[in-house]
Amino acid sequence: MAKHLTLPTLLTWFRVVLVPVFVGIYYIPDALIIMPYKNLIATVVFAVAAITDYFDGYLARKLKQESNFGAFLDPVADKALVAACLVVLVNLQRTFVFAAIIIVVREIAISALREWMAKVGQHQNVAVAYIGKLKTTFQMIAIGLLLFDYHTNFIGNLFMLAAVILTVVSMFYYLEQAKKYF
Numbered sequence: 001m002a003k004h005l006t007l008p009t010l011l012t013w014f015r016v017v018l019v020p021v022f023v024g025i026y027y028i029p030d031a032l033i034i035m036p037y038k039n040l041i042a043t044v045v046f047a048v049a050a051i052t053d054y055f056d057g058y059l060a061r062k063l064k065q066e067s068n069f070g071a072f073l074d075p076v077a078d079k080a081l082v083a084a085c086l087v088v089l090v091n092l093q094r095t096f097v098f099a100a101i102i103i104v105v106r107e108i109a110i111s112a113l114r115e116w117m118a119k120v121g122q123h124q125n126v127a128v129a130y131i132g133k134l135k136t137t138f139q140m141i142a143i144g145l146l147l148f149d150y151h152t153n154f155i156g157n158l159f160m161l162a163a164v165i166l167t168v169v170s171m172f173y174y175l176e177q178a179k180k181y182f
Helices: 007-025 035-062 068-091 097-119 130-148 150-181
Strands: none
Touching (some): 007 068, 035 068, 068 097, 068 130, 130 150
């Protein structure tokens, strides 16, 4: 099987395809699907996408199908999904604009930092660390809660605030790891 058509890479592509599906759910007229059902469907789509994020990496390692293309596509899919979710949540007035901006700007900055570090041969110094995984966990819980129902806004936004704090902390962690190469 070609490197670009492995099961892990197909799962990542599936996650990319789910992004416009997710956004499109909220554009379906309310006369066809009322908001509580949109929330439920969007949450399920988001959960499926989040699960594929776990399995594509797991399967790539387990099946020894890791590739440079998969390593490139995976974070693109992740960031597209998170950015789309944050834009939708801000549009629905379920979370804070500043949270979305901080998270999206950090994702762009760290992606650029990783690309630059790879060019100077030091990509391992900004590999995903525990703080980044913790940030992602809080972010995914927050997004899931905020999508599911507006009644979970308080708890969802507590997780979102924690995710924002971890976002900033992790950004400084990665910058610290890279500073000797500036």
